[in-house]
Amino acid sequence: MRSILRHSILLPLLSFSAACLGGMQVASLDSLAELSLEDLMNIQVVSVSRRAEPLRDTAAAIYVLEGEEIRRSGVRNLAEALRLIPGMQVARVDAHTWAVTARGFNSDLADKLEVLMDGRSLYTPLFSGVFWYTQDTLLRDIARIEVIRGPGAALWGANAVNGVVNIVTRPAADTLGGLQAIGGGGEFEGYSDLRYGGEIGEQNYYRVYGKGQWQGQQSATSGGGSRDQWNHRQAGFRGDFRLAERRQLTVQGDIYRGNVGDPRIEGEESHRGENATVRLSQQHADQADTEWQLVYDRSEFNNRINFAEERQVVDFEVQHRRRLSPVQELVIGGGFRFNRDHITAIDPGTIDFVPRNRSDESYDFFIQDQIDFWDRRLRLTLGAKLEHNDYSGEEIQPSVRARYRIDSRSATWAALSRAVRIPNRLDQDIRVFGGLLQGDRDFDSEEVLASELGYRSQLSDSLSVDVALFYNEYDQLRGFTDDFSAPQSVPVFIANVGSGRSHGAEVTARWQWQANVKLLGSYRYFDLDIEAKPGSRDVNIADANASDPNNQLKLRLDWDISDHWSLFVAGRWVGELKDEAVDAYSAIDVNVMWQVNDQLELSIRGTNLNDGEHLEFGNGVEIKRSVHAQLSWTFE
Amino acid sequence: MIHPVMAGRWFRPCVLLLLAVMFSHQVAAQGLEKRVKAAYIFNFTHFIDWSESAFETPSSPLQLCIAGDREVAVAVNSLIHNKKKNQRDLSNKLVLRPEDALDCHVLYIAVNGDKTLLRWLQALPGRHMLTIADGSSFVDDGGVVGFTIVDGKLRFDISQLNAQRAELQISSKLLSLARQVRRNPSSSEL
Numbered sequence: 001m002r003s004i005l006r007h008s009i010l011l012p013l014l015s016f017s018a019a020c021l022g023g024m025q026v027a028s029l030d031s032l033a034e035l036s037l038e039d040l041m042n043i044q045v046v047s048v049s050r051r052a053e054p055l056r057d058t059a060a061a062i063y064v065l066e067g068e069e070i071r072r073s074g075v076r077n078l079a080e081a082l083r084l085i086p087g088m089q090v091a092r093v094d095a096h097t098w099a100v101t102a103r104g105f106n107s108d109l110a111d112k113l114e115v116l117m118d119g120r121s122l123y124t125p126l127f128s129g130v131f132w133y134t135q136d137t138l139l140r141d142i143a144r145i146e147v148i149r150g151p152g153a154a155l156w157g158a159n160a161v162n163g164v165v166n167i168v169t170r171p172a173a174d175t176l177g178g179l180q181a182i183g184g185g186g187e188f189e190g191y192s193d194l195r196y197g198g199e200i201g202e203q204n205y206y207r208v209y210g211k212g213q214w215q216g217q218q219s220a221t222s223g224g225g226s227r228d229q230w231n232h233r234q235a236g237f238r239g240d241f242r243l244a245e246r247r248q249l250t251v252q253g254d255i256y257r258g259n260v261g262d263p264r265i266e267g268e269e270s271h272r273g274e275n276a277t278v279r280l281s282q283q284h285a286d287q288a289d290t291e292w293q294l295v296y297d298r299s300e301f302n303n304r305i306n307f308a309e310e311r312q313v314v315d316f317e318v319q320h321r322r323r324l325s326p327v328q329e330l331v332i333g334g335g336f337r338f339n340r341d342h343i344t345a346i347d348p349g350t351i352d353f354v355p356r357n358r359s360d361e362s363y364d365f366f367i368q369d370q371i372d373f374w375d376r377r378l379r380l381t382l383g384a385k386l387e388h389n390d391y392s393g394e395e396i397q398p399s400v401r402a403r404y405r406i407d408s409r410s411a412t413w414a415a416l417s418r419a420v421r422i423p424n425r426l427d428q429d430i431r432v433f434g435g436l437l438q439g440d441r442d443f444d445s446e447e448v449l450a451s452e453l454g455y456r457s458q459l460s461d462s463l464s465v466d467v468a469l470f471y472n473e474y475d476q477l478r479g480f481t482d483d484f485s486a487p488q489s490v491p492v493f494i495a496n497v498g499s500g501r502s503h504g505a506e507v508t509a510r511w512q513w514q515a516n517v518k519l520l521g522s523y524r525y526f527d528l529d530i531e532a533k534p535g536s537r538d539v540n541i542a543d544a545n546a547s548d549p550n551n552q553l554k555l556r557l558d559w560d561i562s563d564h565w566s567l568f569v570a571g572r573w574v575g576e577l578k579d580e581a582v583d584a585y586s587a588i589d590v591n592v593m594w595q596v597n598d599q600l601e602l603s604i605r606g607t608n609l610n611d612g613e614h615l616e617f618g619n620g621v622e623i624k625r626s627v628h629a630q631l632s633w634t635f636e
Numbered sequence: 637m638i639h640p641v642m643a644g645r646w647f648r649p650c651v652l653l654l655l656a657v658m659f660s661h662q663v664a665a666q667g668l669e670k671r672v673k674a675a676y677i678f679n680f681t682h683f684i685d686w687s688e689s690a691f692e693t694p695s696s697p698l699q700l701c702i703a704g705d706r707e708v709a710v711a712v713n714s715l716i717h718n719k720k721k722n723q724r725d726l727s728n729k730l731v732l733r734p735e736d737a738l739d740c741h742v743l744y745i746a747v748n749g750d751k752t753l754l755r756w757l758q759a760l761p762g763r764h765m766l767t768i769a770d771g772s773s774f775v776d777d778g779g780v781v782g783f784t785i786v787d788g789k790l791r792f793d794i795s796q797l798n799a800q801r802a803e804l805q806i807s808s809k810l811l812s813l814a815r816q817v818r819r820n821p822s823s824s825e826l
Contacts, residue, residue, distance in 0.1 A: 032675040033715045037683075037813050040676055045669040046788040173668035197666075205668070461751040512752060515703075516732040563730040598710045634666065 028199075028636065044203055044242060045173070059381055059401035059413035061087065061149040061454055061468035061506060067142045067170065072558060072568045074591030074605035074630070076183075076191065076213065079132045081139065082165065084570060086508040086522030086554060087149050087468075091574075091582075091617040095187070095218045096133040096230035096260045099617050102149040102163030103470065104502050104528045104548045108617070112421055112446075114152065114160035117167040118252060119317070120277055120295045121159075125339055125360075126309060127426040128159055133260055134271045134301065136234050138195055138209045140179060143170040149506065150470060151399065151419035151450045158362070158387065158395075161419045161448050162472075169252075172197055172205035172240045178635040186607075186626030189214040193632075203242050210235040217261065219613050219622040226621035229268075232258035246283035253277065265304045273299035288322035306351035308344040313337065327372040334365040341425065352431040362389035362422075379403045391423040392445045410457035417452075420445035427478060427494055437484065440493045449473045462512040467505070474500045477530060479538040488537065498541045500530035516560040524552045547618070549575035549584075566593045580618025586610060599633045666707055672790050673783065674711030677702075677744055677768060680781065681721050683810035686741055687803060690764035697725040698741050703756065705746035706730060734759035744768040745779075753777065762802050775818050780804065784815060791815040 032040075063085050075081045079098035083090040089106050091099045101110040111128035115121070117137065123130045145167050152164035175197040184190040191214065197207030212233040220226040236254035243249050253276035259268040275297040283289045295315040302308035319333035340359040345352040368383035384398040399417035406412060423443050430439040449472070456466045477498030484492055504526035511519045530545040532538040557569040573586040588610045593603040606627040608614065613622035681698060688694070698721050702709035709730040716726035731737045734756050743765055745756050753769055757778045760767070767779045774782035775795035780802060782793045795818040799806050811817050 029671060029674075029711060029714050032671055032711075033678065033719075035675060035679075037676070037679050037810070040672055040679065041789060041791060041813070043668070043672050043790070044788045045672050045790045046785055170667075175666055176668060176671070177666055179666070458751070461755060512749075515734060515747070515752070515756070560732045563732060595706070598713055 057379065057403065057411075059379065059403040059415055059454070060152070061452065061466075061470075063087070063147050063149075063466075063508070065145040065147070067140070067144055069558070070139055070142055070145075072566060072591065072593065073570060073589075074568065074593075074603055075139065076188070077132070077139075078135055078137075078167065081142075081145060082147070083572070084554075084556070085145070085147050086466075086520070087506040087524050088147060088163075089548060089552070091577075091620075092623050093617045093620040094226055095215055095228040095621070097228075097620075098132045100130065100132065101548075102147070103472065103504065104162065104526060106548050106617075109426075111424070112159065112161035113163050113165060114158070115165045115167075118169055118277060119279065119293050120275060120297060121313075121315065122167075123159055124299070124311065125313075125424050126311070126341070128421060128424045131271070131301070133230055133232065134256070134258065134273065134299065136211070136213075136232055136256065137167070137169060137236065137254070138193055138211055140181075140193065141169050141175055141195065141207070141209065143168045143174070149468065150415070150452050151397075151417040151448060158364075158389070158420075158422045161421045161446070169238065171250075172207045172238050175207045176205070179632065180635075181630055181632035183628055183630035185628035187215050187218070187624065188626075188628045189216050200239075204240065206237065206239040208235070208237045219624050220263070221615065221622055227261045227263040228621060229261040230258070231260075232256065246285075248281045250279040250281075251277070262303070262305065267304060269301065269303045271299070271301040273297070286322075288320070290318065290320045293317045302344075302346075304346065306345070306347050307353070308346060309341060310343075311339070311341040313339050327376070329370045331368040331370075332366070334363070336363045337361065343425075349434050350432070353425060353429045354431055355429065358425065358429065360390035362387060364388070377405045387422075389422055391428065392420075395420050395422065395445060406457075409459075410455070412456075413452075413454045415450070415452045415454075417450050418447065419450065420447050430494070435491055436487075437480070438491045438493050440495060443478070443494055444476055444496050446477050446496070447475045449475075464510050466508040469503075469505050471503045472501065474498070474502070474530070477541065479532055479536065479541040481536065481538070483537045483539050485539075495536070497532050497536035497538050498530050499533055500528060500545065502526065502528040518556075518558040520554075520556040520558075522554045526550060526552070544579050546578035547580050549577060551575040564595045566595075567591070568593075574616070577618065582615050582618055582620075585614040585616065587614070599635065601632050603630045603632075604628070605630070669790065670705065670707045671711050673744070674708050674715055676783070676790065676792065677708070677712055677742060678715040678719075680766065680768070680810070681726070681742065683807040684766060685805040685807075686764055687805075690741060690803075691724070695724070697727040699739055700726060700728040700742045701731050701737050701740035701744070702728065703731045703737065703743060703745045703747060705744075708744060708746060740765060742766045742768065746770065750777070753779075764804070765802055766804055767798075767802070772816070775816075786815065793818070 065085050070081050073084055079090055079100055082088050082100055087102060089101050093099055093108050097108050099106045099108045099110055101113055105112050109127050109129050115123050115130050122135045148164040152160040178196045181193040193211045195207055195209035199205055215230045217225040217227055217229045234254060234256035238252040241249040255274045257272045259270050261268050277295045279293045281289060281291045297313040300310045315337045317335035321331045323329050338361050343353040343356045364385055364387035366385040370379060370381045372379050381401040387395045397419050401415040403411055403413040422445055427443045428439045428441050450470060452470045454468045458464045476496035477500060478494060479497035481493045481495045482488060506524045508522040513519055526548055527550060528545050528548055530541055532541050552575060553573040555571045559567045561567055568591040571588045576582060576584045587608045589607045590609060591603055591605040593601060595601050608623060608625045613624045615622055700712055702712060712728045716728055719726050737743050737760060741764060745753060747753055754777055768781040769779055770783045772782050772784045772793050775793045778798055780795055780798045784791055784793060792814055793816040794811060794814040797818060
């Protein structure tokens with residue numbers, strides 16, 4: 001019996017290594033040296049999927065953070081990477097909690113951002129926001145993070161009211177060989193990353209990775225430690241398979257476990273999850289391509305104070321892109337999403353959900369047509385998304401965008417869009433204090449009508465600027481039917497009682513001062529006014545419209561000092577948050593990298609160097625200065 | 637407090653592995669496209685002849701330089717190990733500024749943006765230098781070889797005119813494998 005068991009384990013391993021040995025192995029450097037020019041010309045170096053359109057052609061406030069910039073900055077998690085992006089609002093609430101948004105409404109429950117990683121949605125339908133401490137990947141394997149500030153619902157999805165964050169990891173062909181990193185010091189008790197990528201058979205690639213990160217507590221405002229320590233362990237894989245000349249299959253997945261501390265409880269909160277994605281892309285001969293994607297995502301957490309949640313999501317999407325003529329491109333697609341959760345109330349008297357189990361479905365259809373006029377000087381993009389979901393019924397989210405190329409160096413753009421924030425479990429089903437405050441099944445989507453205007457220009461060979469202005473009108477915002485602190489009638493319900501306006505300006509300038517010195521500066525002005533509609537007694541809503549800084553300034557220096565040394569400095573100044581009682585603060589983060597040799601890299605990163613500790617968000621803790629060291633190396 | 641214990645237990649094998657790695661001498665570039673580019677750059681040297689005046693002494697090495705891409709530089713470094721061209725050693729270096737590249741025989745310029753590329757070209761003497769960059773427009777702007785991607789595969793264009801200006805002898809084999817060969821200034825306008 002035992003030998004049968006052993007054989008059944010050994011056999012697949014043997015056949016796997018046999019598969020590795022077969023075929024023309026081109027990935028290893030030793031074999032590349034032996035290949036002729038003719039052989040090299042036959043290696044597929046880029047997958048068949050479509051190429052991104054140039055940044056200057058997009059009629060939206062877009063910024064792309066390259067993977068190389070993430071590496072040079074030395075950041076260790078997704079939220080800190082988003083901080084590098086001009087216009088993004090990122091506030092660290094405590095050791096493991098971040099409030100992240102674009103264009104306002106920031107909170108640790110911020111709910112107006114669509115966040116995707118390789119097409120998989122990272123926000124939870126519990127409150128339409130992201131638990132940033134549960135979402136991770138090997139940061140070195142990120143190819144880029146594309147961020148659109150402003151609505152992107154027509155193409156991107158249900159939650160893209162104020163912005164879209166699209167995290168794209170590298171194809172497995174770009175992560176060949178091994179990589180290991182270890183680090184510690186400052187806020188990090190220790191961390192380690194490990195990844196190995198290789199080739200299976202002929203021109204099919206895979207990678208596997210694992211990481212673990214242990215972070216210590218920050219500092220309580222009342223003094224002492226804040227008991228918000230955090231650990232997260234994650235492993236995952238990605239395989240890219242070439243099924244045919246123009247057909248590509250990608251299979252990827254992750255598994256993670258973690259715990260975070262909370263001063264209110266003895267032990268620690270726990271989170272865990274598993275997900276898998278299968279994506280098939282087919283390029284057709286006639287300048288068209290189709291992509292199918294199936295995602296399964298399971299997550300579980302227990303905060304040990306008021307509730308625990310288990311959730312499963314199945315998401316299927318198909319998208320077809322076709323060039324109808326040299327000046328017209330059409331994208332159509334649709335999707336189906338199934339969502340099932342189970343919530344356990346730990347202290348039902350404080351927080352409960354009714355019902356505790358809920359399953360829901362949504363399906364959508366989207367279309368976008370892009371037409372060029374006048375020798376491609378003017379580009380019009382018309383798009384709309386139609387959706388049906390079990391929370392708010394039918395939704396339509398249209399957008400009109402136009403870009404006009406003034407000359408070869410500059411362009412201006414304008415956009416008008418409507419987007420909605422679909423209701424979630426919290427809006428409709430929560431019960432607080434035994435039912436004193438209740439969610440409402442009649443709670444409907446929050447809406448925005450956004451107008452945007454932009455200009456980008458290459459002012460000289462080394463200097464470029466990007467300006468975006470926006471004016472947003474919000475309606476049906478979430479509030480309460482009554483003044484929660486002194487209600488005239490109970491229960492108080494969650495209701496669409498708010499309306500508001502925001503406006504702002506975002507300016508980004510890039511300067512390539514020398515071949516080896518890059519500078520980037522960005523400034524953002526923002527103002528938001530929310531009020532309760534006539535008839536509502538909600539006073540909280542107007543008290544919470546200044547959780548976003550009016551002014552925010554970011555500066556960045558990226559300098560290759562020599563072929564072995566480089567320096568990355570990111571500084572920011574963030575204005576006060578009146579409603580959160582948080583003062584303005586500035587912070588300087590520095591990363592120094594020393595490339596010891598071709599394999600070995602040593603870096604030292606310091607954060608908040610100018611300041612012992614500071615508060616970044618209301619009800620938060622003081623974020624301390626921290627310095628840590630990292631050693632990383634690559635191997636074949 | 638379970639964390640320091642767990643971290644400690646984790647770290648001992650890591651440190652051991654680190655020591656093992658530090659004594660190994662393999663090098664690695666991480667991306668396939670970059671590896672293939674490095675292999676092309678190394679391969680080009682087989683099909684191009686530099687005149688003796690391109691070298692300071694008869695024993696001077698053939699210098700392969702990479703601007704702006706460490707991964708390609710690392711891959712080139714491992715490919716040229718123990719290789720020779722006409723009894724000359726091959727050596728390579730990563731350069732950050734045009735003024736560091738004056739002694740290069742091959743220069744791959746991996747920088748973003750046409751404007752930055754043009755500034756590099758303008759700052760270089762160009763003589764005896766095989767200049768390579770990404771994009772087919774590079775050969776029209778004064779470069780010798782431009783990489784281009786066709787159906788997901790890496791190919792290259794050559795400007796024979798710019799090669800002659802740089803006093804490089806390109807073999808007919810290499811010309812025959814190029815996707816396009818620009819022979820005179822007017823052909824680039826076709």
